[in-house]
Amino acid sequence: MAKSWANLGIDLHLEPTGPGLRRGLTDALREAVRTGRLAPGTRLPSSRALAADLGIARNTVAGAYADLVAEGWLTARQGSGTRVADRPVTAPPAEAPRPRPCARPAYDLRPGTPDLASFPRAEWLKAVRRALAAAPNDALGYGDPRGRPELRTALAEYLARARGVRADPGRVLVCAGFAHALTLLAAVLRARGVHTVAVESYGLHVHRDLLTAAGLRTVPLPVDDRGTDPVPPDGAGAVLLTPAHQFPMGVPLHPDRRAAVVDWARRTGGLVLEDDYDGEFRYDRRPVGALQNLDPDHVVYMGTASKSLAPGLRLGWTVLPDAPAEEAGALLEGSAGTCGVLDQLALAEFIRSGAYDRHVRKMRLHYRRRRNELIRALAAHAPHLRASGVAAGLHIVLELPPGTEQDVIRAATWQGLAVPGLGFFRHPAAPGPRREGLVIGYGTPPDSAWSGTLDALMRALPER
Amino acid sequence: MAKSWANLGIDLHLEPTGPGLRRGLTDALREAVRTGRLAPGTRLPSSRALAADLGIARNTVAGAYADLVAEGWLTARQGSGTRVADRPVTAPPAEAPRPRPCARPAYDLRPGTPDLASFPRAEWLKAVRRALAAAPNDALGYGDPRGRPELRTALAEYLARARGVRADPGRVLVCAGFAHALTLLAAVLRARGVHTVAVESYGLHVHRDLLTAAGLRTVPLPVDDRGTDPVPPDGAGAVLLTPAHQFPMGVPLHPDRRAAVVDWARRTGGLVLEDDYDGEFRYDRRPVGALQNLDPDHVVYMGTASKSLAPGLRLGWTVLPDAPAEEAGALLEGSAGTCGVLDQLALAEFIRSGAYDRHVRKMRLHYRRRRNELIRALAAHAPHLRASGVAAGLHIVLELPPGTEQDVIRAATWQGLAVPGLGFFRHPAAPGPRREGLVIGYGTPPDSAWSGTLDALMRALPER
Numbered sequence: 001m002a003k004s005w006a007n008l009g010i011d012l013h014l015e016p017t018g019p020g021l022r023r024g025l026t027d028a029l030r031e032a033v034r035t036g037r038l039a040p041g042t043r044l045p046s047s048r049a050l051a052a053d054l055g056i057a058r059n060t061v062a063g064a065y066a067d068l069v070a071e072g073w074l075t076a077r078q079g080s081g082t083r084v085a086d087r088p089v090t091a092p093p094a095e096a097p098r099p100r101p102c103a104r105p106a107y108d109l110r111p112g113t114p115d116l117a118s119f120p121r122a123e124w125l126k127a128v129r130r131a132l133a134a135a136p137n138d139a140l141g142y143g144d145p146r147g148r149p150e151l152r153t154a155l156a157e158y159l160a161r162a163r164g165v166r167a168d169p170g171r172v173l174v175c176a177g178f179a180h181a182l183t184l185l186a187a188v189l190r191a192r193g194v195h196t197v198a199v200e201s202y203g204l205h206v207h208r209d210l211l212t213a214a215g216l217r218t219v220p221l222p223v224d225d226r227g228t229d230p231v232p233p234d235g236a237g238a239v240l241l242t243p244a245h246q247f248p249m250g251v252p253l254h255p256d257r258r259a260a261v262v263d264w265a266r267r268t269g270g271l272v273l274e275d276d277y278d279g280e281f282r283y284d285r286r287p288v289g290a291l292q293n294l295d296p297d298h299v300v301y302m303g304t305a306s307k308s309l310a311p312g313l314r315l316g317w318t319v320l321p322d323a324p325a326e327e328a329g330a331l332l333e334g335s336a337g338t339c340g341v342l343d344q345l346a347l348a349e350f351i352r353s354g355a356y357d358r359h360v361r362k363m364r365l366h367y368r369r370r371r372n373e374l375i376r377a378l379a380a381h382a383p384h385l386r387a388s389g390v391a392a393g394l395h396i397v398l399e400l401p402p403g404t405e406q407d408v409i410r411a412a413t414w415q416g417l418a419v420p421g422l423g424f425f426r427h428p429a430a431p432g433p434r435r436e437g438l439v440i441g442y443g444t445p446p447d448s449a450w451s452g453t454l455d456a457l458m459r460a461l462p463e464r
Numbered sequence: 465m466a467k468s469w470a471n472l473g474i475d476l477h478l479e480p481t482g483p484g485l486r487r488g489l490t491d492a493l494r495e496a497v498r499t500g501r502l503a504p505g506t507r508l509p510s511s512r513a514l515a516a517d518l519g520i521a522r523n524t525v526a527g528a529y530a531d532l533v534a535e536g537w538l539t540a541r542q543g544s545g546t547r548v549a550d551r552p553v554t555a556p557p558a559e560a561p562r563p564r565p566c567a568r569p570a571y572d573l574r575p576g577t578p579d580l581a582s583f584p585r586a587e588w589l590k591a592v593r594r595a596l597a598a599a600p601n602d603a604l605g606y607g608d609p610r611g612r613p614e615l616r617t618a619l620a621e622y623l624a625r626a627r628g629v630r631a632d633p634g635r636v637l638v639c640a641g642f643a644h645a646l647t648l649l650a651a652v653l654r655a656r657g658v659h660t661v662a663v664e665s666y667g668l669h670v671h672r673d674l675l676t677a678a679g680l681r682t683v684p685l686p687v688d689d690r691g692t693d694p695v696p697p698d699g700a701g702a703v704l705l706t707p708a709h710q711f712p713m714g715v716p717l718h719p720d721r722r723a724a725v726v727d728w729a730r731r732t733g734g735l736v737l738e739d740d741y742d743g744e745f746r747y748d749r750r751p752v753g754a755l756q757n758l759d760p761d762h763v764v765y766m767g768t769a770s771k772s773l774a775p776g777l778r779l780g781w782t783v784l785p786d787a788p789a790e791e792a793g794a795l796l797e798g799s800a801g802t803c804g805v806l807d808q809l810a811l812a813e814f815i816r817s818g819a820y821d822r823h824v825r826k827m828r829l830h831y832r833r834r835r836n837e838l839i840r841a842l843a844a845h846a847p848h849l850r851a852s853g854v855a856a857g858l859h860i861v862l863e864l865p866p867g868t869e870q871d872v873i874r875a876a877t878w879q880g881l882a883v884p885g886l887g888f889f890r891h892p893a894a895p896g897p898r899r900e901g902l903v904i905g906y907g908t909p910p911d912s913a914w915s916g917t918l919d920a921l922m923r924a925l926p927e928r
Binding site for chain 1: 475476477478496501502503506513517518519576577580581583585588589592593596597601602603604605606607621624625626627628640641644744748751753770774775776777778779801802803804805806807820821824825910
């Protein structure tokens with residue numbers, strides 16, 4: 001019997017006040033309608049359900065409903081129950097969330113976001129369905145803040161196979177994206193007494209800001225024609241690198257330099273933080289495996305699903321040496337973790353079923369095609385400008401003559417095109433000459449906007 | 465043509481080394497099989513696909529495959545492609561993630577977790593499907609770290625209706641559960657120069673630990689027969705309370721005290737942090753609305769889906785006054801948010817469709833039935849012990865004679881039953897006499913274990 005009303009009707013908070021109970025309930029309901037808390041058209045609980053909720057007699061509720069129908073605040077119709085009448089509400093309408101500060105450009109070549117229109121919605125839903133069907137009840141509770149074992153196992157296997165990472169599930173830690181992983185590692189470093197982290201002269205300022213906010217000083221590493229010189233100066237306790245595909249320059253770290261930075265870590269006990277942000281996407285050249293493979297005891301590997309699937313999933317991972325893994329785990333204790341288990345289980349299923357590999361391969365072709373179109377268009381319209389970092393990833397650097405970067409960006413803005421210059425990525429204290437160029441993220445536009453975006457870019461480029 | 469192989473096969477990282485290319489590839493593949501990176505039975509990419517990935521001739525790959533088949537590392541069968549042979553792997557098997565420190569008890573009455581077996585899997589999947597179908601591509605990108613507008617709007621409407629919260633979407637902030645919300649607010653308080661936060665004498669030590677880790681001192685508020693005296697001492701800049709249902713005592717904050725703490729906040733400019741952890745579950749008494757309704761400019765409202773749905777979703781929310789909302793938003797900038805958008809959109813859909821209300825009403829009946837069975841069993845087996853805090857929530861307090869709490873917990877442990885005493889929740893510096901009792905979380909056991917758990921509890925209780 002109780003069940004018959006339990007599944008019906010909205011859940012409504014009311015505090016009847018004043019003397020008579022019916023009068024109090026009537027006032028409370030009227031107030032809820034008047035101020036807009038109860039929207040026009042909302043169906044009210046049955047008098048029996050509300051009476052049970054409030055612990056009062058059903059007749060009292062029925063009476064209050066009748067009063068308000070008589071006053072015109074509610075309507076009662078056979079078969080559709082009691083509803084809030086359609087009348088103008090006096091309270092101001094709920095304020096919509098403030099829009100984000102920057103308006104959307106017509107054309108977007110900012111790097112960092114993959115083609116979101118290609119997110120495999122149907123395949124992902126299938127993985128969610130399977131994960132939900134297979135998950136033990138316990139998985140829905142407060143779990144291991146380091147992540148679900150199913151996902152840590154799937155990632156260890158995948159990263160070993162596809163990226164050459166030496167991983168066992170006990171050293172894999174699931175994070176809410178790269179920013180979360182870096183924040184956690186910054187806390188580990190601080191707790192170890194580290195004060196300074198070396199970073200690349202060109203990189204994302206949000207990453208430098210996260211380190212700074214954690215109380216760490218960043219010192220920029222010099223950059224030359226072979227990419228970043230990765231050996232940190234004395235006093236640095238860690239170095240943050242993008243070895244497979246320097247961001248944004250696009251060059252892989254030279255084998256000699258890979259060896260040199262690992263030697264530094266062994267010699268000093270420092271940590272190398274390897275940001276493998278787009279390691280899955282490589283086109284013409286031999287794949288560059290994870291630096292972590294050279295020394296899993298001194299290199300922390302970090303990756304995410306943000307480029308391969310979508311940033312909105314907020315799923316990332318890190319593979320840690322033993323001691324930092326324990327230190328990070330201790331910091332997470334009590335936090336109950338940050339990643340929803342259903343997303344974690346869905347990703348584990350997505351990897352295990354082979355859907356992740358299929359999607360990466362499909363997207364690799366997709367991006368290669370785009371990259372080729374971009375290179376062809378540049379060769380035809382701007383043969384005097386050199387494109388670099390084209391062998392992998394989701395962006396290229398188009399080198400510009402000194403003193404022209406700001407002008408080209410301004411010209412792009414006039415075309416409705418958002419594209420950053422190298423200056424945007426430069427560490428404020430970077431040594432050496434300022435390089436100029438555009439960092440063109442060709443993964444970002446949806447297919448429908450791609451050719452228009454290419455055209456806008458060509459119009460913005462300087463004549464020879 | 466390219467497409468025909470793009471959707472096939474695993475993604476494999478290989479670094480052929482040494483002189484001849486075929487020899488190098490053969491060595492790399494053998495090494496991957498030998499060390500277990502490629503598990504027995506794994507299907508390799510077609511020679512065409514791998515050749516395209518590596519940018520080498522197809523014949524070279526076919527040759528390397530043939531060498532390894534000849535050596536017995538791989539097998540090739542018509543129709544099932546080339547696979548890793550089933551042979552013992554010499555590398556140690558991947559280490560499984562270490563088990564969590566505490567083993568699972570046979571019977572579990574620890575409070576804090578709802579009945580996970582009742583998670584509405586089918587309804588949730590429906591919400592995910594609808595959310596995935598309706599989500600714009602942009603939603604999958606780096607979004608507003610304060611949460612998706614769809615969810616903030618749905619929460620504002622729901623919290624106004626069901627909990628009497630005065631909310632507009634612009635003041636709602638989506639968090640990865642209560643711990644994340646509290647960590648964020650602690651950072652806001654520290655940035656405001658607050659050093660001390662008043663907390664209830666009885667509460668969760670993990671919450672106190674989070675505040676301490678953020679650099680805040682916690683001072684315990686006195687507790688008496690009417691619950692917590694909520695007005696903080698001089699010098700405190702905020703107070704953390706559970707007004708609707710004190711955790712773990714179970715009493716609602718008296719109306720006079722609700723008014724007093726809001727007066728304190730107005731007088732001093734302090735903030736009241738309202739932890740509404742189980743406000744949806746009330747049984748016999750008049751609902752207690754959110755304290756936030758009294759003064760939305762001085763009270764921060766915090767709730768989660770951890771009790772109403774499942775902690776594993778890691779979804780929580782807070783409704784903030786204007787200034788703290790801006791300060792928290794600024795702290796989140798650059799973090800890209802922590803909650804997966806698909807979970808957020810699914811919860812918005814779950815609320816909007818009425819499924820959330822239906823689930824809460826159903827669970828309210830379910831827990832009320834359990835609560836009644838618990839009370840009946842206690843009345844029959846331990847009529848000399850008083851149960852308090854029974855009108856709401858997912859737990860009760862069973863008061864015990866002074867000096868007996870530890871003995872009863874030990875007796876429970878012998879029965880395989882985990883149930884904490886009040887001592888576990890007491891602030892180390894709490895003033896006033898030590899209270900003794902069990903905090904019995906009757907929401908935790910699955911239905912199948914419920915009657916066995918009740919029996920174990922009855923056996924553990926002291927004779928009169």
